[in-house]
Amino acid sequence: MVGVPRLKPELYEEGEEGAIWLSGGACECGHVFFPWQTFGCEVCGRHGADLHPRRLSGSGSIVASATVHLHAGKGRQAPFDVCVVKLDDGPVIRTLLASVGDPPQPGRAVRAVLVEVDGREPGERVRDMRFEVAA
Amino acid sequence: MRALGDLRPVYAIGVGWHPYRYATEEPYVTLGLTAVRQALADAGVEWPAVDAAFIGTALLGMASGRPMLRHLGATGLQLVHIENASASGSAAFRAACLEVASGMAETAVALGIDKVIPRPRTGSGLGGLAEDAFVAFTHFALLTNQYAARNGVSPEDVALVAVKNHGNGAKNPNAQRQKARTLDEVLGGKRISGTLTSLQCCPVGEGASAVILASEDAIRRLGVDTGRAIRVTASAVGSETVGAGNDADASLTRDVIARALAQAQIKGADLDVLEVHDAFTIEELLYAEAAGLCGEGQAIHLLKDGAFDIGGQCAVSPSGGLIAMGHPIGPTGVGQVAEVVTQLRGEAGARQHKGAKVGLAHMVGLGSVCYAHVLKRD
Known part of the structure; x- marks a missing residue:
């Protein structure tokens, strides 16, 4: 799977031993956020150079999860599982789970992984970030 | 910061609806007119007595009010369109309340109206992991x-x-x-x-609703039934x-x-x-x-x-x-x-x-x- 491009390389990267890092940021005031941006800090309003890129651990715990049976948008086929995860580094994010059906329940430890999926172009394969139950 | 109660009293004197329903080809104009006419009749006042109209709509797009309300008589009243997502109507109602309570107007109508018109949101420029899901x-x-x-x-x-x-x-x-x-x-x-x-999810269709607001002075002047003013x-x-x-x-x-x-x-x-x-x-x-x-x-x-x-x-x-x-x-x-x-x-x-x-x-x-x-x- 190595060599398959990442779908959203600006949002996550692969570290040593397969660990996935999320591309977040931190403000001079201490607020940690995801995704990385320089528009301004949600807590204090500092912006630009007062915001610094920070790699966030892909480890966290489930806040909520659900299996989507019917999806209203284009480009994504139901069923699929979604989750809200509180990262160990602070931010609460929401994204997809790697598996479908019987999603991990609130409190369960999860970790980010890259899985191979269809890309935006016909026949294209890419790797995208998902969460799975931590070993 | 001042509260509504710090200003002069404001009353709801008339209410009206066009029933909510699944999407049809009927123009929005008739939906809105139905609700406002019902609210006017409910209040027992005529359209020229309304000083300002606040139109809550998330989907109709720019300047939808005058092509609708002119058919009640183009009186030259203040006309404002307000978008605040699902709370667009609530925002219009608050604006109408404040207009009357502050004394800027004696009467106002809050009109909520929409048709089923899908409109994508403008992106913020920040990416998301899977926001489309x-x-x-x-x-x-x-x-x-x-x-x-x-x-x-x-x-x-x-x-x-x-x-x-x-x-x-x-x-x-x-x-x-x-x-x-x-x-x-x-x-x-x-x-x-x-x-x-x-059946646990709301249907999103079309319709209209209206509430007419008035000051105590306007209620007296217009002869509104005080027993029905809330x-x-x-x-x-x-x-x-x-x-x-x-x-x-x-x-x-x-x-x-x-x-x-x-x-x-x-x-x-x-x-x-x-x-x-x-x-x-x-x-x-x-x-x-x-x-x-x-x-x-x-x-x-x-x-x-x-x-x-x-x-x-x-x-x-x-x-x-x-x-x-x-x-x-x-x-x-x-x-x-x-x-x-x-x-x-x-x-x-x-x-x-x-x-x-x-x-x-x-x-x-x-x-x-x-x-x-x-x-x-x-």
């Missing part, structure tokens, strides 16, 4: 899972909200869904997201703060309703009628608790005991709520206020909550933003 019903499916895990509530429990609200909608001629449903019907419907089924005693508003997490709608609601109740000098337990943003079943439980009707995790017990029924401790969503009355976006917040007015006048017919004296209308809008208005019978 999180449409509204999936967001609330996640909140259902979170609430159920925290409070030991089953999907069957949550579905009881829909049973109650479909029952209320069956008594409301303006509701988009007017059919009572059993728990089996609700649970056996199409599975949407998580444990939510189709005072707006509080208006509170807010938006999401940092760190609110996944259930920002509930924490924001708790803050905004607390401020509205404080303005009105009442407690949640004093409410006779509560219209909440129950676009999805879980929301009614979250917001009933946030309104102070009961402690966290207790709403399901009160619901099962009938405390939220018409005739119970507090009638919650007697109109049928968004689940049965429908959620045509712009009209929803104004229509909630119109329902509260109708209840406080004792004119709600088969869905009347007897002895209703004070009611609250609550909406959240994507963002999140939140509105709460308290109305009281003098």
Whole structure:
């Protein structure tokens, strides 16, 4: 799977031993956020150079999860599982789970992984970030 | 910061609707005119007596008001269009209240109106991991899972909200869904997201609603029936703060309703009628608790005991709520206020909550933003 491009390389990267890092940021005031941006800090309003890129651990715990049976948008086929995860580094994010059906329940430890999926172009394969139950 | 109660009194004197329904080819103009004409007739005033119009619409696009309202007579009144997602109508109502309460106008109409016109949001420029996967019903499916895990509530429990609200909608001629449903019907419907089924999700259709507001001077001058004028005693508003997490709608609601109740000098337990943003079943439980009707995790017990029924401790969503009355976006917040007015006048017919004296209308809008208005019978 190595060599398959990442779908959203600006949002996550692969570290040593397969660990996935999320591309977040931190403000001079201490607020940690995801995704990385320089528009301004949600807590204090500092912006630009007062915001610094920070790699966030892909480890966290489930806040909520659900299996989507019917999806209203284009480009994504139901069923699929979604989750809200509180990262160990602070931010609460929401994204997809790697598996479908019987999603991990609130409190369960999860970790980010890259899985191979269809890309935006016909026949294209890419790797995208998902969460799975931590070993 | 000043509150509505610090300004001169403002009263709702007329209400009207075009019934909410599934999308049709009928132009929005006739929907809006129907609601405003009904509100004028209800108030017993003529259109030239209205000083300002605040139009809550999320989907009609630029400058939809004059092509509609000119057919009531192009009087030259102030005309303002307000968009605030699901709370567009609530925002229009607040603006109309403040215009009259501040003395800038003697009368105003809040008109909520929309058709089913899909409009994509402009991106913020920030990427997301899989934001396209999180449409509204999936967001609330996640909140259902979170609430159920925290409070030991089953999907069957949550579905009881829909049973109650479909029952209320069956008594409301303006509701988009007017059919009572059993728990089996609700649970056996199409599975949407998580444990939510189709009858636990609001229909988004078309419609219109209108509320006419007036000062005491205008009520006297226009000869309005004071016995049917309902005072707006509080208006509170807010938006999401940092760190609110996944259930920002509930924490924001708790803050905004607390401020509205404080303005009105009442407690949640004093409410006779509560219209909440129950676009999805879980929301009614979250917001009933946030309104102070009961402690966290207790709403399901009160619901099962009938405390939220018409005739119970507090009638919650007697109109049928968004689940049965429908959620045509712009009209929803104004229509909630119109329902509260109708209840406080004792004119709600088969869905009347007897002895209703004070009611609250609550909406959240994507963002999140939140509105709460308290109305009281003098």
